[in-house]
Amino acid sequence: MLSEFQLxxxxxxxxRKxxxxVGINADARRRxxxxxxxxxxxxxxxxEQQAQLKQLQKKAGESPQIFLKPKDFGKIVQNNLTDTVNSAExxxxxxxxIREIDRCIAHLSSLS
Incomplete structure (x- = not known):
């Protein structure tokens, strides 16, 4: 049997425990x-970011799509070149x- 002092x-x-x-419980509740x-x-x-994404997608859908077909590139280059332009230019x-296209691709990749 326990003595009064031990009790x-x-x-x-x-x-104390x-x-x-109680203190641990209060801390956990605050956390x-x-x-x-x-x-x-x-x-x-x-x-907010989803709303911005929707706006950007809507804006991208509304912007005119001016993509040239590969066969048109030759015509553009031929029309823009003159006899005075050298190969270095x-x-x-x-x-x-190419750098501008890479920037565009990187920008489009960051949107998705």
Whole structure:
């Protein structure tokens, strides 16, 4: 059988553990509340980004699609070239066009 002193020591230990658990519970509840607020903010941000995506898709659908067929490129190059243009300038122009196309592809890839 336990003495009165041992009983009080066990009660004090139990009270300390209960207070510790109450503190842990309060911290967990605060953390849950904060996480729910963060989740709501992120869901709102997702909704905004989805709305922006829809607007951009709509804008992209409305913009005129001016894509030339490959057979038309030869005509354009032939019409734009004059006798005074040398091959270095042609290569430079082609490199500029290729870089611009790469930028367009990268931009379109980032939208999806």
């Amino acid at each position: 009080f020591a066990l009660m004090d230990d139990l009270e 209960v207070n510790l658990l 849950i509340t904060q996480l729910e607020l963060d989740k709501a903010a992120l869901e709102e941000k997702i909704q 042609i290569k430079q122009k082609l490199d500029e066009y």
